[in-house]
Amino acid sequence: MKTISAILLASLMAILSNMLFAQDQLGYQMPPQAIADLADAAPTPAVSLSPDDQWMLLMQRSSMPSIAELSQPELRIGGLRINPRNNGQSRTSYYLGFTFRSMEDQKEFGVEGLPSEPLISNVSWSADGKYIAFTHSKQEYIELWVLDVESRKARKLTDAYINAAMRGRPYSWISTSYDIIMAAIPEGRGDAPQKPATPLGPVISSNEGKVAAVRTYQDLLKNAFDESLFSYFTESQLHLVNAQSGTSKKLGDEGTFMGFSPSPDGQYIMVNQIKKPFSYLVPYYRFPRSVEIWDKAGNLVREMADLPSGEDIPKGFMSVQTGRRSFSWRADKAASLYWAEALDGGDPKKKVEFRDQVYHMDAPFKGDPVADMKTGLRYSGIQWGDSDLAIVNEYWWNTRRRISTAFSPENPSETKVLFDRSTEDRYNDPGNFETVRNEYGRYVILQDKKKKKLFLFGSGASPEGNKPFVDTYDLESGETERLWRSDNPYYEYPIAIRDVKKMTVLTSRESKETPANFYIRNLKNGELEQVSEFGNPYPSLSGIRKELIKYERNDGLPLTGTLYTPPGYDPQKDGPIPVLLWAYPREFKSASAAGQVSGSPNRFVRLYGGSPLFWVARGYAILDGPSMPVIGEGDEEPNDSFVKQLVANAAAAIAKLEEMGVADGKRVAVGGHSYGAFMTANLLAHSDLFACGIARSGAYNRTLTPFGFQSEERTFWESPDIYFAMSPFMHADKVKEPILLIHGEADNNSGTYPLQSQRYYNALKGHGATARLVMLPHESHGYRARESVMHMLWEMDSFMQKYLGKGFKQASR
Secondary structure, three states: OOOOOHHHHHHHHHHHHHHHHHHOOOOHHHHHHOHHHHOOOOOOOEEOOOOOOOEEEEEOOOOOHHHHHHHOEEEEEEOOEEEEEEEEOOOOOOOOEEEEEEEOOEEEEEEEEOOOOOOOOEEEEOOOOOOEEEEOOOOOOEEEEEEEEOOOOOEEOOOOOEEEEEOOEEEEEEEOOEEEEEEEOOOOOOOOOOOOOOOOOOOOOOOOOOOOOOOOOOOOOOOOOHHHHHHHHHHEEEEEEOOOOOOEEEEEEEEEEEEEOOOOOOOOEEEEEEEOOOOOOOOHHHEEEEEEEEEEOOOEEEEEEEEEOHHOOOOOOOOOOOEEEEEEEOOOOOOOOEEEEEEOOOOOOOOOOOEEEEEEOOOOOOOOOOOEEEEOEEEEEEEEEEEOOEEEEEEEEHHHHEEEEEEEEEEEEEEEEEEEEEEEOOOOOOOOOEEEEOOOOOOEOOOOOOOOOOEEEEEEOOOOOOOOEEEEEEOOOOOOEEEEEOOEEEEEEEEEEEEEEOOEEEEEEEEOOOOOOOEEOOOOOOOOEEEEOOOOOOOHOOOEEEEEEEEEEEOEEEEEEEEEEEEOOOOOHHOOOOEEEEEEHHHEEOOOOOOOOOOOOOOOOOOOOOOOHHHHHOOOHHHHHHOOEEEEOOOOHHHHHHHHHHHHHHHHHHHHHHHHHHOOOEEEEEEEEEEHHHHHHHHHHHHOOEEEEEEEEOOOHHHHHOOOEOOEEEOOOHHHHHHHOOOHHHHHHOOHHHHHHHHEEEOOOOOOHHHHHHHHHHHHHHHOOOOEEEEEOOOOOOOHHHOOOOOHHHHHHHHHHHHHOOHHHHHOO
């Protein structure tokens, strides 16, 4: 029999145990004022140019929403997140108003007639630029509005309510008229289904020997009630609405439309429609579906495809569903439909000469399809020029190879390879062909007057950083000629050619000290005309130093990172200061590509809620985006030596910072988001390089993503040792440094569900590690609510102040 003292001792120990492991009950906190002011800085307006380049539409962005807004009801079904009150997507960012700016004389004009307290999204121009359509969200429904550009007056277009539950724009302009096709909530739909008080029966999944290796998805359908909700909120009635008169008529029958696209001449509509039975294993975009051609009145012309569920698509990044896929309209022809079909059964492991066959069919869509070219790699789309020019693109992930081939649409057998390159090789990236709107309002490849030359816009990666360029490409010789390239101290990239004859180009130009603004540059004489006037939203950061640093890994691989230091800081006079290293690993198939420089030292500092740069204001040095390459050449895969290469990358970065006198090696923190969080946990487990770590929204146990993750195609059963070695969860006993884990409770990113952080924290706690877990209510993979973002910043600041110490003294002045 226990003595009284033993019972009291046991009770006391239980109380102490509960106190030690109890959850902290803490309200939302605010970070130091210097950080809060930066986070609250007014966002720069978004910009949209009219099709004729006469107007610049400035769209005022909303700031961070409140946690009350984010706490509104939300349905998570079929891979969608739906606001059940207004039948739209639940996590939408809005514009709060419009301003017009003339490209001719830079005068600005307001807009009349906008709804009070507008919540605007889905903004698009009519083909001729005379109207702008947009949706306006109210608490209980979503409306379609139109803005007359000439009068600058806005008005509601129809009394029918938009169904915006599906991803993508819920309406589409017909480019040859002022008609709009919109997805509307069906009339007389009634109330939403109510969940039964008692279940109707068990939920059963059955498989009879069929291979269905699918990756880890979230927000999937779980039962019959979810199916009924999915149908209720996604079924729509298509309407044809005229933007001038507002007249409206219904098109076809109700359905769950994943997309709808009018032909260039506006006489036909390609309709992508989801069908039953729905799947509980994959999101909505892999449900059974049909692709149909309707006429403008909504009558069925022809069914082009009847596709089953995508549950059993073969494993691998280059795997595709069998049957017809990747439907698109030919941009330079009235009504010609193109698509591809796999010749390898959709299985990338099969050894075949050709992977895909491209077909087309012209209006009136009768008879058999016409076979065009075959592709040796996986088909990835066509860029259209005119009847004499089109460019087909093909790609293969495993080799990072991309081929672009020119062909004549009228004679597809006449082909010429323009580019055959590695997508990892940034230094030799030729850029993208510039496009222009044609008479159908579609974008086609821009050619010179003689149709002998095309124009290329590129990022211009180089050992000194990105220096964007404009080139011409000679179709006969294949040679390029450089017309212009950005140079120090500016980062300037081309947006659109305004006049081929005069060679004027609209560009965006910025520097370390000045934010991006729009300019018209004359490539012939170098004249530059500024057409926007966006100011510096972060005056308190003036004077910070930004520097591209270069160093080598222990195997000689060149690495780089962007170093930010506080205003007035001199490492030679002031000595080492705390450093935050914020990174994200990247996989490569070649060491030469992995060692190339990315980014530009000439770009203006732009902050976002998850940016590490806030801590420059607290006197810390920030090494942002240091190279974290993981290389697997030949038959070796990058992940075969993931941890070893990760540690080598980090050690090289710290050695460089110590050599510069910025860091002392004892006050360096490592952090990252998503795969960067995975990296952080691995570095703490497998090295003693860091004083502490911050891991946000990560995945830590790879057995919970057994059919592949990130760029890993092998399954857990094929490479159990790799999954074990790469999982920080399996090495939780090795973590000796403090770690801060932050995760959104509603994370729907594949593989990074909240359970990952919760289980990892429990493993760390069970081994006595110094760990803190912060779960943010209602937040997904990225954090949106102001309260959440501010609290995250407070957590990170408090954590680093505790384990790294105070920053450079002048930063707080």
